[in-house]
Amino acid sequence: MVSINTNTQKFQRNAVDTKEGKLILDSHKLSYHYDRVEAWENNQRISPVSVDMALTRACGAMCSFCYAMVQEPQERSTVKVKEALDLVDDFAEVGVRGVSLISDGESTLSKAYIPFIQHASKSGIDVGNATNGWEWEPEKIEQVLPHLTWVRFTVAAGTPEGYSKIMFKGPEHTHVFDRAMKHIKYAVELKKKQKLNVTLGIQMVLMPDFKDEILPFAKLAVDLGVDYGVIKHCSDDEMGTLGVDYSKYEELYDILKKAENLTNDETKIIVKWDKIKNGGKPSYKRFYGPQFLLQISGSGLVAPSGMFFNARYSKFHIGNFVDERFKDIFKSERYWKIMDYLASPSFDAQTMMGTLPIQHYVSEALDNHVKGISRIPRKTDDKPLHVNFL
Numbered sequence: 001m002v003s004i005n006t007n008t009q010k011f012q013r014n015a016v017d018t019k020e021g022k023l024i025l026d027s028h029k030l031s032y033h034y035d036r037v038e039a040w041e042n043n044q045r046i047s048p049v050s051v052d053m054a055l056t057r058a059c060g061a062m063c064s065f066c067y068a069m070v071q072e073p074q075e076r077s078t079v080k081v082k083e084a085l086d087l088v089d090d091f092a093e094v095g096v097r098g099v100s101l102i103s104d105g106e107s108t109l110s111k112a113y114i115p116f117i118q119h120a121s122k123s124g125i126d127v128g129n130a131t132n133g134w135e136w137e138p139e140k141i142e143q144v145l146p147h148l149t150w151v152r153f154t155v156a157a158g159t160p161e162g163y164s165k166i167m168f169k170g171p172e173h174t175h176v177f178d179r180a181m182k183h184i185k186y187a188v189e190l191k192k193k194q195k196l197n198v199t200l201g202i203q204m205v206l207m208p209d210f211k212d213e214i215l216p217f218a219k220l221a222v223d224l225g226v227d228y229g230v231i232k233h234c235s236d237d238e239m240g241t242l243g244v245d246y247s248k249y250e251e252l253y254d255i256l257k258k259a260e261n262l263t264n265d266e267t268k269i270i271v272k273w274d275k276i277k278n279g280g281k282p283s284y285k286r287f288y289g290p291q292f293l294l295q296i297s298g299s300g301l302v303a304p305s306g307m308f309f310n311a312r313y314s315k316f317h318i319g320n321f322v323d324e325r326f327k328d329i330f331k332s333e334r335y336w337k338i339m340d341y342l343a344s345p346s347f348d349a350q351t352m353m354g355t356l357p358i359q360h361y362v363s364e365a366l367d368n369h370v371k372g373i374s375r376i377p378r379k380t381d382d383k384p385l386h387v388n389f390l
Contacts, residue, residue: 015384016268018227022384025230026272028361031379032387036292045336046291047095050390052358054103054298055079055110061132063156063167079300083322084112085119090326092123098388102130104309105298109135114143121147126388130154133180141187150199150386153184158216166210188225199385201228208248211255218259218269225266231256232272235356246280280355284367287342287349289359293390302329304342307354362390
């Protein structure tokens with residue numbers, strides 16, 4: 001009972017009350033998918049609850065914090081519309097519940113973007129989308145917003161100059177900031193006008209050098225009238241390619257708390273404290289998370305985690321849905337051999353992969369669950385927003 005209460009207290013601490021419901025961005029939602037947790041404990045082969053993916057590897061931005069830069073090199077494929085729609089059908093068949101278009105490319109650039117979202121929504125799969133918003137024009141917004149569960153805009157800074165310097169490698173290119181803000185405002189107004197059940201937020205990927213942009217970012221979120229502004233850590237690979245100094249995050253705690261205090265009834269400012277305070281090293285060694293939260297590259301590559309997209313991790317590359325159906329990849333012995341290896345004593349997440357993967361919260365919770373440190377409680381009521389996105 002003590003371990004369950006501990007886990008529940010952490011869950012409650014990381015749930016933020018918004019006008020539309022509870023929002024969990026700094027924890028996990030495994031409690032609401034206990035059927036999968038139970039099946040997994042019984043050594044059954046489970047379908048991912050969520051899939052994080054992209055429809056292309058292309059992107060017009062050049063963000064200083066972008067992990068996609070260390071996911072090179074790998075072969076690029078062009079995802080055709082039919083391949084994207086077949087993928088949705090396969091997701092529905094195997095039991096995927098939520099798909100987030102994030103991963104390693106700007107999916108709004110793909111010809112498959114609109115049909116993919118519409119087909120997934122009609123197939124009963126929740127869809128979320130992270131985007132820089134540059135090519136998210138009103139016509140495109142009108143076609144996808146009613147079908148999306150959430151949209152999170154990458155907004156690296158609160159000032160045009162800082163935004164352009166971080167995301168476009170030059171303070172003179174402030175037009176990209178203006179275009180993004182225009183599209184975000186259009187989405188906010190469309191949501192209100194049509195009373196759409198979609199959550200809109202902006203996100204700052206914080207590197208310690210960006211500290212002067214923290215408060216302007218929070219103020220911008222409030223001015224835009226989005227549902228939330230989230231400030232999160234920056235992931236790095238095991239070689240420290242992006243140069244993130246995790247020891248410097250502690251110096252930012254006071255200003256981060258000031259940013260949180262700008263929260264009002266309409267807009268919540270959320271800091272992902274658990275990951276920011278983590279120090280870049282997980283508590284777990286076995287990597288259980290990918291079985292519940294799978295990642296797919298914009299090249300079509302299916303791999304357990306975006307941490308392994310780079311060609312040097314080819315032993316973890318399972319297949320490519322451009323070349324073969326995802327349902328066949330999922331059922332293959334290679335898929336399960338790789339998943340079993342990552343969950344075995346032969347793999348060490350502390351030394352054999354990058355820092356704080358997208359599966360971090362899930363992996364940490366499952367590891368604590370297995371060890372009996374903090375059992376995952378079963379929950380069926382009081383569901384949070386975006387429950388199908390772990």
